[in-house]
Amino acid sequence: QQQVKQSPQSLIVQKGGISIINCAYENTAFDYFPWYQQFPGKGPALLIAIRPDVSEKKEGRFTISFNKSAKQFSLHIMDSQPGDSATYFCAASPPSNTGKLIFGQGTTLQVKP
């Protein structure tokens, strides 16, 4: 019940295209859903996060879509750029502690010029 499942494992997108990464969770008590971006040799960096009381959140080229009834959420990267090539992780946390994140397995994104 504590798992977060992420797909696809890897993704190749052309420059200017839309990258879409999906995550599904099991525990309905989760109430905070961030997305992290990680470059080789670096720690994860927070991209964008959402709470279950909204269905969508947009920050620049990054959008989270959230479907509470389906227990799924996704990251959309619009106008993907080669600099977006990285590993992306979705995560979820239990109520009242955003520090205890359960991460997905990661998606390696390659944006071709």
Next chain:
Amino acid sequence: ETGVTQSPTHLIKTRGQQVTLRCSSQSGHNTVSWYQQALGQGPQFIFQYYREEENGRGNFPPRFSGLQFPNYSSELNVNALELDDSALYLCASSQGVNNSPLHFGNGTRLTVT
């Protein structure tokens, strides 16, 4: 604003030895969470420290222990190292335990031979 810093960046130890990893939290942050990231996997929550006390623990054995100091910096200690302990160890800090995103350091790469 100083980010999360970890030391050392790389470490090689022999099976059975003990290791101490160090973390300085971001300025203004009083909570530290530690994660283990195996190669090609998402980070896994080890434990969290808040007000110098352990505030939650993941599925890790007691040979993983930690400390938080009055200046909010933290240590992760691992005793009786096993080959499977080889991983990237990430420290993340936040301002409080809820409603505050995690900011990660770049990690310590531990190799156990």
